[in-house]
Amino acid sequence: MNFRIIKTVFKKEVIETFRDKRTMIIMLVLPVILMPSMIIGIPALTLQREVEISELPSKIAVVGYNATSDIPDIATGLRISSLHYFLNSSDENLENLTAQIRELNESEEDIEDIIDFFENLHFYHVDTLDDAMELFDDGQVHAIVEIPFDLLDLEDRNEIVNITVYFDNTKTRSRFAYTRVNLIVSDLYTRSRQQEVLQERGLSQSEIEYVIMPSFTYPEDTSTPEERGGFILAMLLPMILGIYIVTGSMYHTIDTTAGEKERHTLEALLVTPPSKTELVMGKFLSILLVTMLIIIVAMLSLVISLHYSSEIFGGIGAVSFSMSLPVIIFLIVIFFVLAVLVNAVEMAICFFAKSFKEAENYITPIIFMVLIPAIFLQGLSPEDMTLSMFFVPILNVLTVFQEVLLGVVDPLHIGIVIGTSTLYAILASIIAIRIFNREEVLFRT
Amino acid sequence: MITVRNLTKEFKTITAVDDVSFEVRKGEIFGLLGPNGAGKTTTQRMLSTILRPTSGTINIMDVDVVKNPVGARSIIGVITEERGLYDRLSCRETLWYYGRLYNMEDGLIGKRIDQIVEMLEMGDYVDRRIEKLSKGMKQKIVIARAIIHDPPVLLFDEPTAGLDVLAARTVLKFIKMSKEMKKTILYSTHIMFEAEDLCDRVAFISKGKIVVSGTMKEAIGPHENLEKAFVKYVGAKKDEFQDN
Ligand SMILES: Nc1ncnc2c1ncn2[C@@H]1O[C@H](COP(=O)(O)OP(=O)(O)OP(=O)(O)O)[C@@H](O)[C@H]1O
Numbered sequence: 001m002n003f004r005i006i007k008t009v010f011k012k013e014v015i016e017t018f019r020d021k022r023t024m025i026i027m028l029v030l031p032v033i034l035m036p037s038m039i040i041g042i043p044a045l046t047l048q049r050e051v052e053i054s055e056l057p058s059k060i061a062v063v064g065y066n067a068t069s070d071i072p073d074i075a076t077g078l079r080i081s082s083l084h085y086f087l088n089s090s091d092e093n094l095e096n097l098t099a100q101i102r103e104l105n106e107s108e109e110d111i112e113d114i115i116d117f118f119e120n121l122h123f124y125h126v127d128t129l130d131d132a133m134e135l136f137d138d139g140q141v142h143a144i145v146e147i148p149f150d151l152l153d154l155e156d157r158n159e160i161v162n163i164t165v166y167f168d169n170t171k172t173r174s175r176f177a178y179t180r181v182n183l184i185v186s187d188l189y190t191r192s193r194q195q196e197v198l199q200e201r202g203l204s205q206s207e208i209e210y211v212i213m214p215s216f217t218y219p220e221d222t223s224t225p226e227e228r229g230g231f232i233l234a235m236l237l238p239m240i241l242g243i244y245i246v247t248g249s250m251y252h253t254i255d256t257t258a259g260e261k262e263r264h265t266l267e268a269l270l271v272t273p274p275s276k277t278e279l280v281m282g283k284f285l286s287i288l289l290v291t292m293l294i295i296i297v298a299m300l301s302l303v304i305s306l307h308y309s310s311e312i313f314g315g316i317g318a319v320s321f322s323m324s325l326p327v328i329i330f331l332i333v334i335f336f337v338l339a340v341l342v343n344a345v346e347m348a349i350c351f352f353a354k355s356f357k358e359a360e361n362y363i364t365p366i367i368f369m370v371l372i373p374a375i376f377l378q379g380l381s382p383e384d385m386t387l388s389m390f391f392v393p394i395l396n397v398l399t400v401f402q403e404v405l406l407g408v409v410d411p412l413h414i415g416i417v418i419g420t421s422t423l424y425a426i427l428a429s430i431i432a433i434r435i436f437n438r439e440e441v442l443f444r445t
Numbered sequence: 446m447i448t449v450r451n452l453t454k455e456f457k458t459i460t461a462v463d464d465v466s467f468e469v470r471k472g473e474i475f476g477l478l479g480p481n482g483a484g485k486t487t488t489q490r491m492l493s494t495i496l497r498p499t500s501g502t503i504n505i506m507d508v509d510v511v512k513n514p515v516g517a518r519s520i521i522g523v524i525t526e527e528r529g530l531y532d533r534l535s536c537r538e539t540l541w542y543y544g545r546l547y548n549m550e551d552g553l554i555g556k557r558i559d560q561i562v563e564m565l566e567m568g569d570y571v572d573r574r575i576e577k578l579s580k581g582m583k584q585k586i587v588i589a590r591a592i593i594h595d596p597p598v599l600l601f602d603e604p605t606a607g608l609d610v611l612a613a614r615t616v617l618k619f620i621k622m623s624k625e626m627k628k629t630i631l632y633s634t635h636i637m638f639e640a641e642d643l644c645d646r647v648a649f650i651s652k653g654k655i656v657v658s659g660t661m662k663e664a665i666g667p668h669e670n671l672e673k674a675f676v677k678y679v680g681a682k683k684d685e686f687q688d689n
């Protein structure tokens with residue numbers, strides 16, 4: 001093995017690829033445009049849209065019980081008023097409601113919120129469910145509430161009141177309408193009804209409160225913002241960087257293998273003294289360099305994107321993306337391991353191809369070798385990962401990658417992955433050299 | 446200098462070179478003359494170690510080419526039938542690349558490049574990217590690349606193919622110059638007046654077999670010139686061969 005030869009081949013391949021616009025476009029433009037738009041752009045747009053929709057009013061058709069517009073006194077709580085508001089969302093009713101809410105001694109801010117909430121609910125009384133459905137299908141209302149005709153009788157007899165809400169779970173505005181209606185039906189209405197019944201039974205206000213709300217559930221998410229950030233990264237990164245590994249150096253790989261045949265430079269190379277192994281090594285190292293440069297540019301672009309997305313999502317406070325330098329370096333090392341394997345396979349395949357086009361056709365399916373494991377891993381947490389997963393080529397690298405993003409550093413797993421991947425890569429390289437050595441492959445016609 | 450004995454190359458369906466023997470003496474130009482598909486390139490490829498013979502032996506300056514291909518490569522300079530260049534490199538970068546592949550010292554490569562650039566008059570474009578050069582300029586780079594390591598034996602496969610008259614003359618001039626420098630040259634072509642002008646001895650090859658070989662005088666024999674002799678010996682066979 002002559003290292004000067006390997007270096008010579010390596011250097012020449014690198015110079016050539018840096019003078020090739022296609023590789024440079026993939027290397028620079030894609031990470032700089034694609035990464036930020038996937039990390040910041042898409043979530044920001046989705047978020048923006050959700051916020052916009054949440055500010056739009058929900059139109060709701062009410063079928064069944066037809067209330068009169070007289071609003072009972074505050075003693076019956078918000079029950080009737082909220083239900084009445086269902087049925088008669090007139091300005092007058094809104095004023096009445098507001099007056100009642102004010103009597104509850106809420107803070108000005110809360111009152112604003114509550115009024116906002118009701119203002120965004122527009123109710124329309126419709127005679128039959130069929131009519132309502134028609135409006136619903138036309139998109140004129142976003143949800144339908146079906147209240148029994150004999151609501152007051154049922155209440156008088158202390159029977160169960162069944163209220164049905166129709167909505168379309170696949171439509172954002174309909175989901176919002178459901179959430180709002182549900183708040184009134186199951187929260188305001190139910191609670192004020194309970195209050196009413198208990199009051200009739202002669203319980204005092206403090207007793208009633210005790211019965212209605214014996215306990216509260218306080219949800220407390222124990223995951224830190226960093227962990228949630230890591231979870232999101234673990235969903236996105238293996239896929240994005242995996243695709244970069246496969247496609248990033250693709251043109252260069254083809255150029256330096258099948259390209260030598262197509263450009264008719266192969267024979268002149270083969271009459272020089274270096275062994276095929278030396279030529280393959282030099283070429284392979286240049287491919288690796290290109291891949292790693294792309295990964296590093298992509299990582300940089302990622303870190304910058306995350307920095308800005310932290311600012312964008314900072315207001316929500318739920319997610320924090322922080323990647324420490326050791327983690328970044330570790331991820332690059334892990335990706336190096338993957339790059340060695342994937343690039344060796346790609347090279348072996350491309351040596352076999354007789355033209356650029358053929359090589360491109362062969363190489364494209366390799367994307368799935370990375371995509372399928374990446375999709376398989378999405379949402380998987382470290383506890384779900386079995387030991388055998390750390391032996392499967394490509395899957396194992398992505399698994400360890402995800403594990404680290406989720407905050408688990410397991411030296412055994414890392415060791416297995418690096419060990420097995422190196423083995424697979426050596427195997428693939430040997431195959432590449434074998435293929436390059438066969439004269440039928442070099443002169444396929 | 447070059448001794449080829451019973452050389453045969455079989456591909457899947459055809460025998461491209463069939464029991465070919467010839468000898469090229471030191472300092473002479475030997476013409477391997479044949480029509481399209483005769484087996485010239487296949488023979489050249491076996492001599493230049495790109496293909497392994499099915500059977501037979503090749504000796505170049507006492508190196509067994511089949512057994513020691515790496516040893517043979519450093520003593521031969523090859524112009525292959527396919528003459529691709531790396532378009533994105535300059536002429537000088539290309540020559541540096543091959544110089545290093547031939548394992549030459551850096552200092553020597555630099556000197557040798559200057560020498561070749563002067564000899565082939567390439568000074569005007571030696572630092573330009575190859576993609577911007579004309580066919581004639583590119584052909585000079587192909588020659589320069591073949592002789593960067595100053596080999597004693599030259600294997601040239603139709604080096605004037607696709608060139609205009611002037612560019613072709615430059616190539617022929619170079620070959621004559623190489624003869625003056627005591628190089629041993631195996632020259633394949635199907636252009637007879639070129640061969641007549643250059644070669645000391647020739648072999649007609651047709652359908653993988655040598656049909657005539659000897660000095661230029663012997664090859665021409667009673668015929669008016671080499672082309673007439675070639676048509677006489679090879680012409681009949683060529684018609685059957687076109688089916689291939
Ligand atoms: N790699 C290969 N596989 C199969 N057949 C081949 C291969 N290379 C050459 N041949 C066949 O061998 C025969 C000799 O081809 P070769 O290229 O040696 O002829 P040539 O004398 O150089 O012709 P030309 O003047 O067209 O260059 C032809 O029939 C060709 O089709």
Ligand SMILES: [Mg+2]
Nearest residue numbers: 485486487526
């Ligand atoms: Mg030929």
